[in-house]
Every structure is written in structure tokens, then in C-alpha cells.
Amino acid sequence: MEEPVFDPRELGPDDEIVFACHPGVPCFNRCCYDVHLVLSPYDFLRLRRALGVSPQELIERYGEAYIGEVTQLPVVAIKMNPYDFACPFLKPEGCSVYPDRPSACRTYPLARYLREDPETGKRREVYRIIRETHCKGHYEKRTIRVRDFVREQGLEPYLRFNDLFGEVVARRQAHAETPLTADQLDLIFLALYDLPRFREEALSGRLEVPDLEDPAGVSDEDLLEAGIRFVLERVLIFD
Ligand code: SF4
Numbered sequence: 001m002e003e004p005v006f007d008p009r010e011l012g013p014d015d016e017i018v019f020a021c022h023p024g025v026p027c028f029n030r031c032c033y034d035v036h037l038v039l040s041p042y043d044f045l046r047l048r049r050a051l052g053v054s055p056q057e058l059i060e061r062y063g064e065a066y067i068g069e070v071t072q073l074p075v076v077a078i079k080m081n082p083y084d085f086a087c088p089f090l091k092p093e094g095c096s097v098y099p100d101r102p103s104a105c106r107t108y109p110l111a112r113y114l115r116e117d118p119e120t121g122k123r124r125e126v127y128r129i130i131r132e133t134h135c136k137g138h139y140e141k142r143t144i145r146v147r148d149f150v151r152e153q154g155l156e157p158y159l160r161f162n163d164l165f166g167e168v169v170a171r172r173q174a175h176a177e178t179p180l181t182a183d184q185l186d187l188i189f190l191a192l193y194d195l196p197r198f199r200e201e202a203l204s205g206r207l208e209v210p211d212l213e214d215p216a217g218v219s220d221e222d223l224l225e226a227g228i229r230f231v232l233e234r235v236l237i238f239d
């Protein structure tokens, strides 16, 4: 896998980038090979729903689940085909899950960070451009503001959920020296990835989920939000 190079310049949402990706670029789909494609909980929900499969089927058919070395949390990633290293969703005509492709596929060629102002405590978005030599999109003559690129790529709901999930990662990393029990890891997987079973557990009353009044009727999105808050408020508790 080619090592990406980051432009040193930091960009804000109103800065402009020169980039376009479309079926006419000579490298079309080259970036869909040999990718370490980790799914955030919202990526996982969108893909699972688009494919019409259960969480277990998605992992068994297309992915792998493990405990992340850095996050020490359950991680789900898409497994590349073993013979050509292509993403399993890549078809000759392009990405077969394009409307529900993961956030990493939407964000490229940008990397996004949240930086906290030490005085106000407010977080602001910072972007940097990633350059990989195979990517010819940087030579396309299209200028677009970062904020418009984010909108064009349908990233807004992904960023909202990924930022919320970022609080889970930050909480875990702040207590990285405390091992999680098997029960904690099971609950985290349940609430972030196995939403059908999380819904059942909440419905049956076996799990008390704060702020979830109607487990049967709530949308998948609201259920995931409740799941992330459940992990923050009930599972990742460190004395
Ligand atoms: S999900 Fe789609 S866009 Fe992303 S790597 Fe796979 S084929 Fe490419």
C-alpha cells in the first residue's frame, strides 16, 4: 500500500481545494484496492442497511472484527479480496455501494481533525490534503470549497455520528491503562454495531438505555445515537 503524503497546509471549511474524481480520470477505482477500510458504527449501519444483511452476515461475508490496537475497542473493517486486494464492493462499473459508501471513501483526498481551542474549549474542523501518486484527481481543474466538497460527498450525517463516536474513542484512550472486561466489550459491540439485538435487549427491558423511550419505533439513526450515549454513560465508566 502506498504511503500517503499530507500537505503541510491546514485548511478550514471555507478554504478551497483543486480536486475532482469521476469515471473519466485515468486512475478511476485505483484507490479501491489494498485499503485498510475501517468502518465507523455509522458506516457499518449504512452498509448493512444498503446490503439488507444482519450485522453478523456483513462481518462474515465482507469483513472482520477484532479489538483495535490503538483504540482497544471492537473494530470492524472490510476485508479486501485475497486474490487481487480489491474492495469486495468494487465492480467493473464502479463502487456497488456508492450511495452508502463508508466515510473514508467520501472524505478522500481530505483528512479531517477536530481541534479544541484551549481557551474557549470550542472545537473547530481542520483539514489537510492527502496526496498519493496514483491519484490523478489533484490534476483535474476543478476548484471547490472544503465545505462544499463535504456536502457534495454526503458527509454531514457521517461526520455527526463519527464525532459522537470520537467521544467514545477519546474516553477509552484517556483510560487506556485500564483493561476492559469481556462484558464491557460485548456491550460496546452490541450498542455500536449489533443494533437489531440492541433494540431487542432494550425492548425486553434487559438493558436500560437512557433517553430511549420507544425502542420499537425509534429509527436506526436514533437507536445508534442512543447506543453511543449508552456506551459513554453506562459502559465506559472508570472510577
Ligand atoms: S466501498 Fe466503494 S468506494 Fe469504498 S473502497 Fe470499496 S468500492 Fe471503493
Ligand code: SF4
Binding pocket: 020, 021, 022, 025, 027, 028, 029, 030, 031, 032, 108, 134, 135, 136, 137, 138
Ligand atoms: S485515485 Fe483519486 S481520482 Fe482516481 S478514482 Fe481514486 S479518488 Fe478518484
